[in-house]
Amino acid sequence: xxxxxxxxxxxxxxxxxxxxxxxxxxxxxxxxxxxxxxxxxxxxxxxxxxxxxxxxxxxxxxxxxxxxxxxxxxxxxxxxxxxxxxxxxxxxxxxxxxxxxxxxxxxxxxxxxxxxxxxxxxxxxxxxxxxxxxxxxxxxxxxxxxxxxxxxxxxxxxxxxxxxxxxxxxxxxxxxxxxxxxxxxxxxxxxxxxxxxxxxxxxxxxxxxxxxxxxxxxxxxxxxxxxxxxxxxxxxxxxxxxxxxxxxxxxxxxxxxxxxxxxxxxxxxxxxxxxxxxxxxxxxxxxxxxxxxxxxxxxxxxxxxxxxxxxxxxxxxxxxxxxxxxxxxxxxxxxxxxxxxxxxxxxxxxxxxxxxxx
Numbered sequence: 001x002x003x004x005x006x007x008x009x010x011x012x013x014x015x016x017x018x019x020x021x022x023x024x025x026x027x028x029x030x031x032x033x034x035x036x037x038x039x040x041x042x043x044x045x046x047x048x049x050x051x052x053x054x055x056x057x058x059x060x061x062x063x064x065x066x067x068x069x070x071x072x073x074x075x076x077x078x079x080x081x082x083x084x085x086x087x088x089x090x091x092x093x094x095x096x097x098x099x100x101x102x103x104x105x106x107x108x109x110x111x112x113x114x115x116x117x118x119x120x121x122x123x124x125x126x127x128x129x130x131x132x133x134x135x136x137x138x139x140x141x142x143x144x145x146x147x148x149x150x151x152x153x154x155x156x157x158x159x160x161x162x163x164x165x166x167x168x169x170x171x172x173x174x175x176x177x178x179x180x181x182x183x184x185x186x187x188x189x190x191x192x193x194x195x196x197x198x199x200x201x202x203x204x205x206x207x208x209x210x211x212x213x214x215x216x217x218x219x220x221x222x223x224x225x226x227x228x229x230x231x232x233x234x235x236x237x238x239x240x241x242x243x244x245x246x247x248x249x250x251x252x253x254x255x256x257x258x259x260x261x262x263x264x265x266x267x268x269x270x271x272x273x274x275x276x277x278x279x280x281x282x283x284x285x286x287x288x289x290x291x292x293x294x295x296x297x298x299x300x301x302x303x304x305x306x307x308x309x310x311x312x313x314x315x316x317x318x319x320x321x322x323x324x325x326x327x328x329x330x331x332x333x334x335x336x337x338x339x340x341x342x343x344x345x346x347x348x349x350x351x352x353x354x355x356x357x358x
Contacts, residue, residue: 037268045077045272047264052090052107052256054210055083056236060290061105061166065283069275077105077272084210090209094259103264108256110192116151117333122255123191124169125329127322128343130350130358131251132288135165142342147335148257157262161277166254167229167291169194170240171203174223181291189213190226194250197325198226203316226250231294233300236288245305248315260341332348 033056051062058081066081093112097105104113109122121128139145144163152160169191171341177183184202188195195205203226206215216222218241227344229249258280265273287299299307310318330340352356 014023017020031142044073044075045268046079047079047103048082048087048101049079049086049104050082050093050096050104051105052084052093052111052210054236057232060235061287062283065279065287068282070277072216072275077268092157095347097259097261098155099106100157100261100263102261104161104258104260106258107254107333108191108254114152116155117336118147118151118339120193120329120332120336120338122257124194125343126194126250126325127195127319128251128345129165130257131293132167132253134350135163135253135255136284138342138346139163142346144339144342147338147342152259155328157261158160159260159265161258161286162280163255163257164280164287165291166256166287167295168252169226169231169250169254170229170248171198171226171246172224172238172305173235173244173246174217174220174242176244176306177246177309177310178308180314186223187221188224188226189216189222191254193355194226195246197322198250200321214238214241225325228254229291229295230298230302231291234294234304235297236318237302242305244308247299247309248318250322259300 043123048060048170049066051058053061066079070078082102084090087102090107090111091113092259093102093105093107094114096102107122109119111123113119114122131137137163139148140182148160148163152158160271161310171177171183171188175182175186177186180201183198186202187204188198189208190198190203191260192205195203199205205226206222208222213222213225214237217224224242225233228244230239232258233242233245239245260276268276291339326340326343330337
């Protein structure tokens, strides 16, 4: 066998120079990759997000999302979560976000007094949906996403992120409702648009801080709530002070969104913007499952409230009256007309397709 040729001193020197250059470059790459992360560990981006929901409900509908986001952000960003009225009153949420007092909001448009024409469709728009899945479909396939983006695009320093569905709207009271006449004079805590519609039957919408509702019902200041479904009523304690639950619901799903202050949003790197959007979508999904399962279970197995129902012939008139109400809102602006047209088109499609959609 012949010996393998040994490198010359010149070749050795060249190899050493190459290794030195590679080592220096690698160190530079590693430094470039780790320096921002190391910096973020001690200087994370800080956001304050306030939800319109109180703490008992927030533990389900937003807290898991924020905890997950902070964990995955891995030191780059931290979101501090605040519940209803903790930093600012709920009806001031929009302005507080717009001026940068808080960075983000989770709420329906109507409850936080959004200064846009479509805010009337936030919360509960009477008979616009039957199931919670209806709402995201309306946004994805019937143009509501583009309409919401357009409306909030006209408002300075606010970003609309995404909308999602919550629970159906039922009425829970201390005294039973067995007919439309029984609604007359009952003072209820409710979402603005649904409250305005129900007021034609004598129901009296009342606005109070969220944390005061249970006490107000217990003391008689309120007669009940027209704010949520069974899952929420049981979770937050309202089922403990209400004796009756009306099975006729006003609509099948609450409509609410995430919003952010534009300066806060634009200061985020693309990866954190995408992470926030993903966390919102995950939260939308969590709520759909939690509410869907909860509503069914509590209507069958819940023992805290007696179930009542307005006769079909009376309730059919309410459904008919909603058509006039839809037309009132459609007349607000060309954009609200587009929203109502989308709801009508969707309802027509669902009725034609039938089971299992209707």
